[in-house]
Amino acid sequence: MKNFNYVINLFAQFSKGNKSLFRFIIFGIINSCFSNILLYILLNLLNVRTATLISQTFHASSAYFLGEKKIFKRKGNPFKFFMLILLSWQLQWHLLNFFLYIGSTKSISIILIIPIIAYTSYLFQLKFVYK
Numbered sequence: 001m002k003n004f005n006y007v008i009n010l011f012a013q014f015s016k017g018n019k020s021l022f023r024f025i026i027f028g029i030i031n032s033c034f035s036n037i038l039l040y041i042l043l044n045l046l047n048v049r050t051a052t053l054i055s056q057t058f059h060a061s062s063a064y065f066l067g068e069k070k071i072f073k074r075k076g077n078p079f080k081f082f083m084l085i086l087l088s089w090q091l092q093w094h095l096l097n098f099f100l101y102i103g104s105t106k107s108i109s110i111i112l113i114i115p116i117i118a119y120t121s122y123l124f125q126l127k128f129v130y131k
Contacts, residue, residue, distance in 0.1 A: 023071045024122050031066060032118065035059035036110050043106050048096055056089040063121070072130035080129045087124070088117055 035055050042051035064081050068074070092113055099109035 020072055020126065021122070024125075027066045027070055028063075028118055028122075031059060031062045032114055034062070036114065039110060040106065048100070049093060052093045052096060053089055056085060056092060060085040060088070067125055067130055072125070074130055076125075076129045077131075081125075084121060084124045084129060088121060091120065092117055 035058055038058055039051055039055035042054055045051075046054070060081070064076060064078070067081075068076055095113045095116065096109050099112060100106070104112070
């Protein structure tokens, strides 16, 4: 618990003056953990394309709700959010295929992709979806 509080304080200092970034990081970590656990399970049952589509759909539904209610606290644009979902799915799908192609494990590949998807998502949501 002590380490968790340290991480929370570190994020709070990093995003000082930018509460939406702080909330995005905290809720994003939670949502990403659930989504990536789902992705890992699905990768053992389905092909990469289908597994990433399902996990991104789950992630997107949760993220849109959290964006409106907890992170940006304003109404979003569903069409622009849908475009973000398509972008995220394509990015995740192609990056995952690339990392698997060069010999990375599924687990390591997922971990490497998370910050890329998260950064892209935050910027897109901040500038276009919840503007």
